[in-house]
Amino acid sequence: MFNRLQAMPYTKKKQLYGFLFVLPWVLGFILFFAGPLLTSLKYSFHNMELTADGLKGTYVGWENFNYAIFKDPAFIREAVNSFVNMFYGVPLILVYSLFVAVLLKNKFRGRGFMRAISFLPVIIASGVLMQILKEDVFSEGMRGGVESVYLFGGAGINNVLNELGFGPQLIEVFNNVIARIFDLTWRSGVQVLLFLAGLHAIPGDLYEASSVEGARPWEQFWKITLPMLMPIMLLNVIYTIIDTFTDYGNGVILMIYNTAFSQVRFGYSSALSWLYCLAIALFLGAAYMLLKKQIVNLQD
Structure with a gap:
């Protein structure tokens, strides 16, 4: 078996390694996801009602x-x-x-630490935690009197963009982008x-x-x-x-x-x-x- 693997062409080895990498996902899909997926497809053509019998x-x-x-x-x-x-x-x-x-x-000095920081949101950014952080940073933070956070309220940006001659639609796009900076970073x-x-x-x-x-x-x-x-x-x-x-x-x-x-x-x-x-x-x-x-x- 080992000798056969060594004699295998490089392209075939890459295909085999790729298949082995995705095999756990394929098995998980078949065992846990395929059934509910087909059930939802069946439900989509029915008017489902919750009765005493289910x-x-x-x-x-x-x-x-x-x-x-x-x-x-x-x-x-x-x-x-x-x-x-x-x-x-x-x-x-x-x-x-x-x-x-x-x-x-x-x-540069501290490169490993900065790399860990850049990937940290992936580890801890669950839905519940993300919502708490957004509420604490932007909502509670502004109520706490942080003057510099006023920019996220939109009024400061609106005044600046109005003075620059931007239209209402473009200003709305800028406001949407700024409001999502926290999410985009995370x-x-x-x-x-x-x-x-x-x-x-x-x-x-x-x-x-x-x-x-x-x-x-x-x-x-x-x-x-x-x-x-x-x-x-x-x-x-x-x-x-x-x-x-x-x-x-x-x-x-x-x-x-x-x-x-x-x-x-x-x-x-x-x-x-x-x-x-x-x-x-x-x-x-x-x-x-x-x-x-x-x-x-x-x-x-």
């Missing part, structure tokens, strides 16, 4: 889906808000993560780690050769670093999009949860879940096809 459903076909798309303004509104938040949230997270990763790649730990791994995988010979040719650090970043990071960029884009859409504070997620457990409409909430997942899958497919063309192959 849940009983009446087949209604595509009625739940038609109601969600054409008759439920709340779902469309929350879905549009989710996509709008994603459009400016994902680029901000990626730019911030790449900036921090480039800084942390360089050698959701960048995984992305920073992945960018760091990608930066260390770039051969140093490329930078040495470009330096000999007179390339400056700014030119090296755009001509070498960024193109070589495109595979990691694609991975981070996919991860960030999924993380944004499944955020505990996402309006669609809250609506699905409330529909199922507050209104006891499991059939309709299942239909909402499948529509939302389908929209996410389509968006991920578009992002993948767009960025895949930019990936640099080292073997070319």
